[in-house]
Amino acid sequence: MKLTARKLFYSLPPAWRFTARRLYFMPLDLWEKMTGQRDGLTPPRGMIYTGGGDFRRSGEQSVELFKKLCGLQPHHNVLDIGSGIGRIAIPLTRFLNEKAIYEGFDVVEKGVVWCRDHIGSRFHNFRFKYLPIGNDLYRENGQPASIFQFPYADSSFDFAVANSVFTHMLLDEVDNYLGELSKVLKPGGVAYLTFFVFGEKTIWPKGFDFPHDYGHYRLMDDVVKSANVAFEESHLRELVSKNGLKLRQIHYGFWRGLPKSECFDFQDIVIVER
Numbered sequence: 705m706k707l708t709a710r711k712l713f714y715s716l717p718p719a720w721r722f723t724a725r726r727l728y729f730m731p732l733d734l735w736e737k738m739t740g741q742r743d744g745l746t747p748p749r750g751m752i753y754t755g756g757g758d759f760r761r762s763g764e765q766s767v768e769l770f771k772k773l774c775g776l777q778p779h780h781n782v783l784d785i786g787s788g789i790g791r792i793a794i795p796l797t798r799f800l801n802e803k804a805i806y807e808g809f810d811v812v813e814k815g816v817v818w819c820r821d822h823i824g825s826r827f828h829n830f831r832f833k834y835l836p837i838g839n840d841l842y843r844e845n846g847q848p849a850s851i852f853q854f855p856y857a858d859s860s861f862d863f864a865v866a867n868s869v870f871t872h873m874l875l876d877e878v879d880n881y882l883g884e885l886s887k888v889l890k891p892g893g894v895a896y897l898t899f900f901v902f903g904e905k906t907i908w909p910k911g912f913d914f915p916h917d918y919g920h921y922r923l924m925d926d927v928v929k930s931a932n933v934a935f936e937e938s939h940l941r942e943l944v945s946k947n948g949l950k951l952r953q954i955h956y957g958f959w960r961g962l963p964k965s966e967c968f969d970f971q972d973i974v975i976v977e978r
């Protein structure tokens with residue numbers, strides 16, 4: 705999305721943004737429904753509030769990366785932090801076996817309801833929770849993410865993912881989520897987390913330059929603070945280890961102007977291990 709269009713879009717209240725998207729895609733969604741072009745495991749375009757691009761393909765690519773970079777196995781118990789409208793869950797239905805448990809949670813009820821109705825109803829080891837936690841990009845209000853406790857037993861997951869979620873959360877919130885993640889991962893469990901990270905040498909791309917400087921983090925928009933958030937790499941490393949996790953690797957993304965062919969994804973991928 706171009707800078708001015710993005711500004712305009714963010715200036716709408718969250719509920720209006722959902723409606724604007726539904727209306728914009730309504731003709732195409734109707735057409736795809738009438739002609740049977742959309743299978744039951746693909747949400748209508750107007751409901752995909754979690755970003756652009758090819759929804760099904762990008763989910764499949766992410767799962768390939770979980771296998772390659774994190775050693776995800778078919779029997780693993782998986783936690784999907786910010787499960788959205790099922791981009792990650794859908795391809796996992798073809799990879800995880802019946803013994804594996806998938807748990808996803810999100811702060812947007814519409815997405816969780818869609819996932820329950822379309823994924824959870826067919827795959828009974830896939831569970832989705834709606835949790836009314838605050839995030840000014842996605843909701844009007846909610847409980848603070850900075851003190852929220854994950855509703856799962858300690859040491860219960862082999863693998864966790866937060867794909868394009870910490871890029872929409874503030875520093876104290878991410879700090880808390882890393883602590884919660886550390887509790888619910890099994891010893892040796894691995895997590896795939898995406899971020900925008902910066903350091904002293906970062907050359908900010910034009911139009912994607914996080915102009916609002918808060919020290920250890922920078923914001924793209926000062927009004928809708930969770931619109932896009934970047935974290936100072938050295939501070940993020942401290943947070944990871946303070947929360948009992950080991951940083952295995954950072955794979956830098958092409959948002960920072962690196963050639964696409966050298967990157968796995970647009971965002972930076974941070975792999976941590978408990």
Ligand SMILES: C[S@@+](CC[C@H](N)C(=O)[O-])C[C@H]1O[C@@H](n2cnc3c(N)ncnc32)[C@H](O)[C@@H]1O
Binds near residue numbers: 754812815838
């Ligand atoms: C860009 S979307 C990505 C969704 C999904 N991970 C994917 O890859 O399609 C960001 C998601 O994070 C969710 N989110 C925002 N704040 C959250 C929080 N504090 N806890 C859990 N999910 C959150 C949003 O509701 C949204 O579904």
